[in-house]
Amino acid sequence: xxxxxxxxQNKVATIKLNRAPANALSTGVIEEIDKALDQIxxxxxxxxxxILGEGRFFSAGADxxxxxxxxxxxxxxxxxxxxxxxxxxxxxxxxxxxxxxxGAALGGGLELAMSCHVRLVAEDAKLGLxxxxxxxxxxxxxxxxxxxxxxxxxxxxxxxxxxxxSGKDAVTFGLANSSYPTEELFEKAYKxxxxxxxxxxxxxxYTLELLHYARHGLYEKGAEKEQELFGKxxxxxxxxxxxxxxxxxxxxxFQDR
Numbered sequence: 001x002x003x004x005x006x007x008x009q010n011k012v013a014t015i016k017l018n019r020a021p022a023n024a025l026s027t028g029v030i031e032e033i034d035k036a037l038d039q040i041x042x043x044x045x046x047x048x049x050x051i052l053g054e055g056r057f058f059s060a061g062a063d064x065x066x067x068x069x070x071x072x073x074x075x076x077x078x079x080x081x082x083x084x085x086x087x088x089x090x091x092x093x094x095x096x097x098x099x100x101x102x103g104a105a106l107g108g109g110l111e112l113a114m115s116c117h118v119r120l121v122a123e124d125a126k127l128g129l130x131x132x133x134x135x136x137x138x139x140x141x142x143x144x145x146x147x148x149x150x151x152x153x154x155x156x157x158x159x160x161x162x163x164x165x166s167g168k169d170a171v172t173f174g175l176a177n178s179s180y181p182t183e184e185l186f187e188k189a190y191k192x193x194x195x196x197x198x199x200x201x202x203x204x205x206y207t208l209e210l211l212h213y214a215r216h217g218l219y220e221k222g223a224e225k226e227q228e229l230f231g232k233x234x235x236x237x238x239x240x241x242x243x244x245x246x247x248x249x250x251x252x253x254f255q256d257r
Contacts, residue, residue: 022060059109080139100189121167128164200238201256
């Protein structure tokens with residue numbers, strides 16, 4: 001990988017954006033994220049993922065210089081679709097993905113973070129969608145995910161003002177799960193990923209699939225699917241092992257099947 005660093009330890013994979021100086025999301029970075037997901041999806045030794053940034057930022061946004069190379073509306077639409085497709089893949093990924101945000105997550109950087117299942121932030125981080133200051137609009141589904149997380153009124157304010165909010169405020173508004181001092185952030189994210197990885201990969205996969213229905217307001221379909229997956233989880237090896245371990249008052253030994 002040219003723009004990413006990937007490491008694996010204790011069933012946790014870390015994907016580190018490494019494109020100085022601000023980890024701008026060029027097409028190359030997005031394509032490498034897609035390739036990293038291919039590797040991790042097929043690696044049964046990995047059960048959780050942390051995405052973070054090298055240097056001062058998580059990601060300060062899309063690569064604006066790359067925009068100058070696009071000559072027509074179709075090209076811009078294709079650029080946006082590539083980002084949307086990869087970020088949607090993260091949102092629907094079968095393994096939990098945690099974004100550890102320090103410095104800044106702006107524009108495309110925040111859109112990447114919003115596609116993750118959990119967002120942990122540094123207290124002094126800056127999160128925002130400043131595209132309107134360039135006469136543009138977010139292109140990687142930011143206008144759709146932000147209202148899901150913070151509500152339409154707050155999303156409207158953030159988008160139209162283009163003003164970033166702090167990590168602490170991001171937690172208050174529902175944009176992030178928890179905030180920490182910068183020096184504690186990555187350890188907290190890694191420990192959370194380790195905690196997730198102790199669960200059965202079967203029940204994790206089913207849960208993330210069901211949450212996708214809830215995220216898009218498909219309650220009836222989600223509830224129906226829940227009954228199906230509830231039965232499948234119960235009949236799985238891990239489901240039976242978990243019940244037996246509970247009755248026998250011991251720690252379950254999941255085999256992810």
